[in-house]
Amino acid sequence: MALTPDPAAPALELRGIDKRFGAVHANRAVSLTIAPGTIHGLIGENGAGKSTLMNIVYGFHRADAGEIYVRGRRVELDSPQAAIAAGIGMVHQHFMLVENFTVLENVLLGAEGGARLAGGLARARAGLEQLARDYGLEVPLDAIVGELPVGLQQRVEILKALHRGAELLILDEPTAVLAPQEADQLFRMLARLRAQGKSVILVTHKLREVMAATDRVTVMRQGAVVAEIATAATSPRELAERMVGRAVLLSVEKGPAQPGATLLTVRDLEVRDRRGVARVKSAAFDLRAGEIVGVAGVAGNGQSELLEAIAGLCLPTRGEISLGGRDLVREGLDARARRRLGLAHVPEDRLRMGVVASFSAEDNAILGYHDLAAYQRGGFLHRAAISAGCARKMSAYDVRPPEPRRRIAAFSGGNQQKLVLAREIESEPRVLLVGQPTRGVDIGAIEFIHRQLVALRDSGKAILLVSVELEEILGLADRILVMHDGEIMGEVARADATEERLGLMMAGVRTEATA
């Protein structure tokens, strides 16, 4: 910026930001002050208005009313370019990187500075080396981004923002893709940025991270700021209550498991992707009635492929999966046939696989079960039965609003997930596969979903739970399998599991006391 900024002025000040999307009042007179040289947490449930607010700050949306000040100066942020010029950088949850470009090319993208690349590349290289020295942000500049681990890709995003002169960095759910150790690394890096006078807004729904990494925290609910507190003066319980607006159970109440007969057996399972790379290597485990087995691991270490192979969505190259004595692999049963044998599946990526976004709730409530006799009449779909079935599921699983005809995309993530869960659980399966049951789901719904899973376990069903949220695994699972690079590193009984121990196994360190 041309003007010398006032060092004491807030890094960012929002006054009375108001934004409506049609009938939705996304931001209600939001005021927010980010002190320079601080890490500020922004938390709230899905739909609380965090993303809208940050999109306004980054120039994606324009506020209907309100003012934005950057270091004491009023600014009009009508495009991301304007935000960048004002010294605001944003790291999105889904990286905005060109995977087959090098790190250097990615950083340069959008800031080439002229038609010829050579000069810009040289300047960017010098600048990045300086940044790397200043902040300890070491990244191999000539590596292809797609080949870097996720943690480093995120670092590239941060470098990109800093290279464009960001003084204020917005990180949107930055740890969703990281292992606990990688997350800690990220927080150390943010602390170094803070020490250099940069400011950070950390948008997250993980209370643990807010407590660990931030100086102050702002809680949003239903578009409005409901609290702004110094982190040291609050607790996870208080924050959760402020977010939801009522008391919540952070831990799952459940009795000890009473495992019965073995229902699902996996032996020597190998899954290769299209390029022939082994994604699951010689996996073997049993799943018994009345227990929840958790599969922990950093995203992308073979859990997804394991889940899909068992569900019948991809063909293993080797091994055996048996359900109640039938070998699903040898018989070549597809997802539909497996469902009929009592294998239900809540997929990891709800919007990609679990629902059809433009369908109504009731049409989504029969996905995978659309050829059941109960939904047919005289060769046609029995619309009345489908509607009634959906309404019943909606009331039993507290899906709001309870309108079967409403498009599924118009429900919040939590309500979508409750409907998917209802669909799969109400099919009365023997084995339920669950991937990331609470991804993109707000705290109130998380509590409900966890209770449903425990209830299903207690009714004698077997549950295989894949989650990248360690807290969730620790809260729900009776036994824990840890995956790293396609291998099951070991099995830990819940009683013996600690976050540190699982974290080490997730990072590929074999511990001796594996059962």
Add this chain to the structure above:
Amino acid sequence: MSPAAKLPRWAEFGLLPAVNLLAALLLSGAIIRLIGESPWAALRLMADGAFGSQEAIGYTLFYATSFIFTGLGVAVAYHAGLFNIGAEGQAYIGGLGTGLVCLALGHWPFWAVLPLAVLAGAAGGAAWAFLPAWLQARRGSHIVITTIMFNFIASALMTWLLVNVLIRPGQQSPESREFAPNAFMPGLHTLLGRLGIPFAATPLNLAFLLALAASVLVWLFVWRTRWGYALRVAGLNPAAARYAGIRPERVTVGAMLLSGALAGSLGLNELMGSQHRILLDFPGGAGFVGIAVALMGRNHPVGILLASVLFGALVQGGSQLSFDMPHVNRDMVVVIQGLVILFCGALENVFRTPLAALLGQRKPVGSDR
């Protein structure tokens, strides 16, 4: 990319197409003024030519019938996520099937010929769609490319057949002999006449009612059966389809067979209803108009019906126009049709955002459904 602005249903399906059509007509009017004719007179001539008399209406609906068949075909494939550019070729080969039945069995009573002609037309169109579908499902060969190529193959094949095999002996022009009168589709004026309703004699025939029936069947199939459900899931979200135990490859083949069968029914109208013989290039571009019709009709049978009537009116009104206005020739009419396709198809979203803004301001608390 910002997502397309949402409009209320009535605006989405009523106002927006009307505004698009209006824009196309305005631009057409400007061009007509440029070549020295009165746009207003031209519009009146066209409207009169398309709807001004029983005869005009008969011709308009006759053309519309062909477009309904091909439009439905394109729409069924679209719901399965497939862009079938090959309706033209499928209509051509389907018509061959219909024509062969009529040539071979013309001495049978009409009510015996009709079901076989319908089946043969559907089978021909489906057969011509099968190979591109199978290549897409098994090999990933893009259906847009293969169906375009199959249009050319169909054209070459039919030329060869008509010149060398089906040609009436002792005749120069590449056409088959005429069908026996039993294989003529009864004209609608005849049918109405039997009911005591007088109607001018036009090529409009029973196939129009078959097309209406096909529209209802397509609606029932796509929205009211489990197969239609599977088809839409596969079209909208192949990953969800696989998750649900629906095999997208099967849906691809099934949807294309149905699509081809619908397009292949064009011969019922064009050959049995009007030409009464197999001749060169009888689909005459109806397969391509079907794409525009499906696009404009939002791939819904009701929309397709309306869009087909519009395009039928453009063809019929257009020929009236070129007949009555010396400066407006055949090509000028094609330009007008092209503008309608451009505004209603390719540019259909141009007015969406301004309309949404306009409606949004007038009605701030809109329903979000």
